[in-house]
Amino acid sequence: MPQTGYATAQSYYGKRLGSIKTLEHGVSGDVYAVDSRTLHLRNLNYDGQGPDAFFYLGSGNRPTGQGYQIPDENGSMEPLGAYRNQAITLTLPSGVTLDDIQWISIWCRAFSVDFGNLVLPSPISDYPRPQRIGRLKPLEHGVSSGDIVVVDAQTLLVPDFSYDGTAPDAHFWVGTGSKPSPSGRVVADENGSKDPLRAYNRKTVVITLPSDLTVFDIDYLSVWCEDFFADFGHVRIDKTSLNVPPSLKMLGVKPQTKLNCEVLDSDSSMEVRWAVAGESIVMQLVSNVEDGQYMAFGLSGHPTRSVMIGGDVVVAWLDRTTGQGYAHDYYLQAKSQCAGGRWLLSPTTRSA
Numbered sequence: 001m002p003q004t005g006y007a008t009a010q011s012y013y014g015k016r017l018g019s020i021k022t023l024e025h026g027v028s029g030d031v032y033a034v035d036s037r038t039l040h041l042r043n044l045n046y047d048g049q050g051p052d053a054f055f056y057l058g059s060g061n062r063p064t065g066q067g068y069q070i071p072d073e074n075g076s077m078e079p080l081g082a083y084r085n086q087a088i089t090l091t092l093p094s095g096v097t098l099d100d101i102q103w104i105s106i107w108c109r110a111f112s113v114d115f116g117n118l119v120l121p122s123p124i125s126d127y128p129r130p131q132r133i134g135r136l137k138p139l140e141h142g143v144s145s146g147d148i149v150v151v152d153a154q155t156l157l158v159p160d161f162s163y164d165g166t167a168p169d170a171h172f173w174v175g176t177g178s179k180p181s182p183s184g185r186v187v188a189d190e191n192g193s194k195d196p197l198r199a200y201n202r203k204t205v206v207i208t209l210p211s212d213l214t215v216f217d218i219d220y221l222s223v224w225c226e227d228f229f230a231d232f233g234h235v236r237i238d239k240t241s242l243n244v245p246p247s248l249k250m251l252g253v254k255p256q257t258k259l260n261c262e263v264l265d266s267d268s269s270m271e272v273r274w275a276v277a278g279e280s281i282v283m284q285l286v287s288n289v290e291d292g293q294y295m296a297f298g299l300s301g302h303p304t305r306s307v308m309i310g311g312d313v314v315v316a317w318l319d320r321t322t323g324q325g326y327a328h329d330y331y332l333q334a335k336s337q338c339a340g341g342r343w344l345l346s347p348t349t350r351s352a
Contacts, residue, residue: 012153012214013040014128014246020116025050027106027116033127035245037092048082052110055090063105063114068093089251098124128245136233141167143223143233153214154247156207159284163223165199170232172207173224180222180231204273204284215242272297285316308332
């Protein structure tokens with residue numbers, strides 16, 4: 001796990017899993033878990049001379065040809081070319097996560113030969129993932145928010161952000177220390193502007209740290225007035241417990257920082273919002289639901305048209321007696337009545 005003050009945009013690539021053991025063809029490199037379905041390899045070497053070599057991964061205590069082939073960094077399933085001290089990012093095959101694997105190898109299919117591997121003692125369950133850090137502590141000018149999500153090491157999603165906009169020189173502000181102070185620095189708003197903040201009324205905003213900062217380098221996020229050295233509200237960042245993905249920028253890809261929003265039903269104010277950071281997509285369902293009601297959103301089971309079978313659906317609701325929110329994830333396996341059970345495969349419930 002990254003330690004306080006040690007991770008920067010130039011050095012943080014996710015959770016380090018280890019180094020590849022060299023066996024044949026000069027294979028070597030370091031392996032990092034970016035999120036549940038992404039690996040990042042650095043200082044990767046391979047002479048490219050194998051006749052039928054591919055990235056492979058699987059479970060068990062040693063590599064075999066029974067694993068999963070991974071497309072290369074360009075999405076190709078052709079035999080690998082040469083690498084010389086390169087950094088690449090690999091996406092696992094559809095339906096496979098790091099919970100399912102215990103090794104990664106450069107494997108020659110033609111001769112069933114392992115050119116180099118990293119074998120782990122157990123499948124990877126503590127891979128980086130977006131993490132909530134709490135709400136802005138309201139102090140002045142109506143500043144408030146929902147639970148802030150560290151989407152990746154340089155991206156923070158602030159839901160339900162409010163601020164009355166009346167201060168002369170207020171900005172998003174980050175820094176180190178036990179509380180916000182003038183020694184911090186301005187962070188651009190969700191539009192990339194460093195102008196004084198306008199009024200917000202329960203808006204969801206995505207804040208991106210500048211190129212030389214990660215969440216491991218700061219102790220707080222604040223709404224700060226430079227003119228009067230005043231903290232209008234802040235949240236502390238406990239860096240010792242953070243295990244979040246690196247940003248695309250850290251992996252050499254320009255990140256997306258804009259929040260996307262689609263209104264699904266204006267009468268019920270139902271919206272789906274999403275932001276992409278690294279290989280993660282953070283989604284938020286927003287609606288004005290009554291007691292006893294729920295809201296649901298699903299992705300089609302077909303890449304080009306709307307199909308229910310094969311879809312991935314989340315059903316969300318609020319227990320008003322406890323204030324606890326829930327999200328129940330379903331995979332639609334077949335057409336069936338909701339109570340039939342046959343259309344639900346491995347549902348997972350998460351509280352929020």
